[in-house]
Amino acid sequence: MSTWTNWSGNQSCRPARVATPVGVDEVAQVMTDAARDGMRVKPIGAGHSFTAIGLTDGVQVSLDAHSGLVAVDRASGRVRVRSGTRLFDLNALLDAQGLAMANLGDIDRQSVAGALSTGTHGTGATLPGLAGLVEALEIVTPDGRVRRCDREQDPDLFHAARVGLGALGIVTEVTLACVPAFRIEAREEPAVLGAVLTDLDEHVDAHDHFEMFWFPHTDRVLTKHNRRLAPGDTSGSALPRWRYLLDDQLLANGLFELSCRLASRVPVTTLPINAVASRALSARTYTDRSHRVFASPRTVRFTESEYAVPRAALPDVLRELDRFLERSGERVAFPVEIRFAAPDDAWLSTGYERANAYVAVHHYRTVDPRRYFTGFEQIVAAHDGRPHWGKMHTLGVERLRELYPRLPDVLRLRDELDPDRLLGNDYLTQVLGA
Numbered sequence: 001m002s003t004w005t006n007w008s009g010n011q012s013c014r015p016a017r018v019a020t021p022v023g024v025d026e027v028a029q030v031m032t033d034a035a036r037d038g039m040r041v042k043p044i045g046a047g048h049s050f051t052a053i054g055l056t057d058g059v060q061v062s063l064d065a066h067s068g069l070v071a072v073d074r075a076s077g078r079v080r081v082r083s084g085t086r087l088f089d090l091n092a093l094l095d096a097q098g099l100a101m102a103n104l105g106d107i108d109r110q111s112v113a114g115a116l117s118t119g120t121h122g123t124g125a126t127l128p129g130l131a132g133l134v135e136a137l138e139i140v141t142p143d144g145r146v147r148r149c150d151r152e153q154d155p156d157l158f159h160a161a162r163v164g165l166g167a168l169g170i171v172t173e174v175t176l177a178c179v180p181a182f183r184i185e186a187r188e189e190p191a192v193l194g195a196v197l198t199d200l201d202e203h204v205d206a207h208d209h210f211e212m213f214w215f216p217h218t219d220r221v222l223t224k225h226n227r228r229l230a231p232g233d234t235s236g237s238a239l240p241r242w243r244y245l246l247d248d249q250l251l252a253n254g255l256f257e258l259s260c261r262l263a264s265r266v267p268v269t270t271l272p273i274n275a276v277a278s279r280a281l282s283a284r285t286y287t288d289r290s291h292r293v294f295a296s297p298r299t300v301r302f303t304e305s306e307y308a309v310p311r312a313a314l315p316d317v318l319r320e321l322d323r324f325l326e327r328s329g330e331r332v333a334f335p336v337e338i339r340f341a342a343p344d345d346a347w348l349s350t351g352y353e354r355a356n357a358y359v360a361v362h363h364y365r366t367v368d369p370r371r372y373f374t375g376f377e378q379i380v381a382a383h384d385g386r387p388h389w390g391k392m393h394t395l396g397v398e399r400l401r402e403l404y405p406r407l408p409d410v411l412r413l414r415d416e417l418d419p420d421r422l423l424g425n426d427y428l429t430q431v432l433g434a
């Protein structure tokens with residue numbers, strides 16, 4: 001038995017055994033063997049969740065080897081992909097076919113099924129999270145059966161399992177609605193928070209992908225306005241290599257790591273560091289393949305909590321967060337990330353029938369995040385905040401019932417599919433009940 005640790009280093013477990021099945025039959029066999037041996041089962045992707053969602057003391061099922069494209073229909077953009085495929089591999093495979101994901105989050109390390117299962121999203125007011133780009137799933141349920149579902153066939157399973165928290169079965173294949181490959185013109189520039197909030201609708205609605213990073217203890221933000229070019233438009237040029245190394249590797253990762261270390265040891269340095277950092281990143285514009293613009297390298301390890309709130313609540317949430325930081329004396333070196341997404345219809349998606357703003361708070365990995373994250377949770381609670389399933393939160397099933405109107409349907413399905421809680425763990429007990 002060896003110890004498994006997630007990316008952040010804040011969650012670990014000792015699975016009794018690790019299985020690495022390839023193909024749906026082997027996945028089904030893992031499930032039936034575990035049931036026979038009285039062991040619990042937990043599929044795992046890239047371990048990039050901050051919550052205890054992926055922990056198990058039973059059989060850890062890595063889908064790493066169950067990877068690659070199954071079929072591509074270039075005309076419709078429908079692509080069948082094995083569930084363990086990492087997003088960076090998927091992006092390269094799609095690119096070679098002249099296709100791309102319509103939207104992505106800000107890293108590409110996750111597996112397809114891992115990213116979907118927690119409701120991973122990017123930014124863009126007219127684009128839903130990844131679950132909204134799924135057309136069909138193949139899933140091995142705890143009884144070892146293989147089921148295919150989409151909007152017509154087994155629609156309840158489809159609506160529940162797209163953001164399924166790993167609670168309903170092991171997803172083995174995903175059919176994605178992809179788009180013709182496209183490039184993005186990215187414009188990044190510093191701005192003043194109050195001014196951006198005054199014109200928020202203009203920023204969010206007049207741009208394909210808008211996001212911003214607010215430097216706590218300052219009124220400064222770094223804004224990102226991304227414009228999608230028409231497929232085939234090859235205008236614009238990528239960042240020069242030196243600029244990429246300076247901004248993305250040195251400032252955003254190397255120096256940032258050092259300043260986080262300093263701020264965590266000597267918290268009074270946080271304010272001056274943030275004041276300098278918020279001005280160090282200068283404006284830049286570049287154009288590149290969509291997936292290269294969406295994803296950035298992240299080498300500084302941190303813990304994170306993220307909540308979706310109705311878009312109109314965003315200014316209040318940020319003002320209250322600012323007041324909390326002032327009042328509590330909490331010192332935060334990490335920018336607060338703010339994004340937007342369109343509604344979707346996956347039952348456990350943060351975007352279920354609601355257009356959201358996403359507010360993500362972070363602390364350096366060695367800093368105890370409890371005071372900050374608790375203060376943040378209290379603020380978003382008053383705005384019907386829905387937690388990202390893969391990022392730290394303390395909500396339990398009773399509160400989640402109020403936030404997710406279809407949660408009772410998911411619980412009914414879970415009772416049907418997994419009465420013995422073969423896929424259970426402590427996190428699922430917290431959010432779905434025993």
Ligand SMILES: Cc1cc2nc3c(=O)[nH]c(=O)nc-3n(C[C@H](O)[C@H](O)[C@H](O)COP(=O)(O)OP(=O)(O)OC[C@H]3O[C@@H](n4cnc5c(N)ncnc54)[C@H](O)[C@@H]3O)c2cc1C
Pocket residue numbers: 007008042043044045046047048049050053054063083084104105106107109110111112113114115116117118119120121122164165166167169170171172298388390391
């Ligand atoms: C640096 C960093 C940046 C991030 N950026 C973003 C972002 O931009 N947007 C965003 O929304 N989130 C973001 N996240 C969160 C991340 O996308 C999610 O936590 C995601 O679930 C991680 O994918 P994974 O492959 O690591 O899944 P894991 O953490 O390994 O697993 C997550 C869940 O998926 C389940 N699972 C895995 N494979 C299967 C399967 N085959 N069938 C059924 N269930 C399965 C697991 O059991 C577990 O419940 C970020 C995380 C990090 C560390």
